[in-house]
Amino acid sequence: MTLNWFKFASPASFYPLAGRLIPLFWSLTVALVLVGLYWGFFQTTDHLGGSNPQKEYYRIIFVHVPAAWMSMWLYLVMVVWAAIGLVFNTRLSFMMAKAIAPTGAIFTFLALWTGAFWGRPSWGTYWDWDPRLTSELVLFFLYIGYMALHAAIDDIRRADRAAALLALVGLVMVPVIYWSINCPDPNQCAALHQRSNLTRIDGNILFSMLTMTLGLWMYSFATSLTRLRGLILERESEAQWVRELIEHGEKQR
Amino acid sequence: MSDFISQGGFGFFVWGAYGMVALLLVAEIIQLRLWQRTIWTRLGRLMRMRDAGVE
Numbered sequence: 001m002t003l004n005w006f007k008f009a010s011p012a013s014f015y016p017l018a019g020r021l022i023p024l025f026w027s028l029t030v031a032l033v034l035v036g037l038y039w040g041f042f043q044t045t046d047h048l049g050g051s052n053p054q055k056e057y058y059r060i061i062f063v064h065v066p067a068a069w070m071s072m073w074l075y076l077v078m079v080v081w082a083a084i085g086l087v088f089n090t091r092l093s094f095m096m097a098k099a100i101a102p103t104g105a106i107f108t109f110l111a112l113w114t115g116a117f118w119g120r121p122s123w124g125t126y127w128d129w130d131p132r133l134t135s136e137l138v139l140f141f142l143y144i145g146y147m148a149l150h151a152a153i154d155d156i157r158r159a160d161r162a163a164a165l166l167a168l169v170g171l172v173m174v175p176v177i178y179w180s181i182n183c184p185d186p187n188q189c190a191a192l193h194q195r196s197n198l199t200r201i202d203g204n205i206l207f208s209m210l211t212m213t214l215g216l217w218m219y220s221f222a223t224s225l226t227r228l229r230g231l232i233l234e235r236e237s238e239a240q241w242v243r244e245l246i247e248h249g250e251k252q253r
Numbered sequence: 254m255s256d257f258i259s260q261g262g263f264g265f266f267v268w269g270a271y272g273m274v275a276l277l278l279v280a281e282i283i284q285l286r287l288w289q290r291t292i293w294t295r296l297g298r299l300m301r302m303r304d305a306g307v308e
């Protein structure tokens with residue numbers, strides 16, 4: 001079977017495809033998050049006490065790290081769609097970018113919030129101008145800026161392009177966040193975050209963290225595609241297929 | 254059970270973190286549902302108005 005991918009670049013054919021995928025993503029979200037949380041809360045308890053004791057607040061890692069990863073990944077994906085839109089002038093790509101932004105902003109806020117609730121018991125403060133906290137905060141404002149700029153311009157095509165440019169420029173923050181913990185000597189810089197190394201993390205904790213990350217990925221797919229379907233309906237309301245959809249589907253949606 | 258809730262005395266921090274996650278994700282889902290319903294209602298009304306105008 002040959003699949004014509006360009007077929008799905010048109011909103012009319014992408015709309016039903018997304019509709020079929022969304023329930024799948026929701027069930028994966030629920031399954032992965034349940035497994036991840038169960039494993040994180042009940043299968044890693046051997047880290048409490050012992051020679052290198054963890055306090056219970058280490059459990060925040062299972063949502064903090066996945067949320068922080070998603071905040072950066074979603075920004076990257078958003079910029080890729082925005083860039084494709086700018087280069088090829090494809091409507092659907094701009095809609096994709098716009099559909100991702102709110103979910104990305106939520107995960108950025110959650111990374112900051114869960115970090116604050118972890119920082120208070122472990123570092124003694126909810127907030128500090130640590131390089132990673134600061135750059136993550138800037139990322140949050142970039143998401144907000146993208147959405148605000150888009151909302152401020154009435155002409156949708158101009159709003160798409162202006163917001164896409166802002167997102168593109170803001171991409172500089174992603175590597176800054178990524179390397180913001182690369183402090184060679186803790187006495188020389190203000191970094192509170194330690195260098196991280198996935199290979200040094202205990203297998204059970206890593207399993208839970210990665211499962212939760214996958215779960216949040218599926219969540220992001222589900223919410224972005226749902227939002228994308230809404231945007232398609234709004235923008236294509238003049239199209240014949242939308243009229244037929246509304247007429248036929250009003251009862252059974 | 255109460256051991257689980259107290260999280261070794263760090264319940265406020267653990268549940269404060271997880272609570273906000275749950276709150277925002279559920280809020281996003283509800284907001285999306287309401288928004289979708291609004292779009293369908295508005296488009297449906299738009300079509301009926303257009304049909305009424307033509308016939």
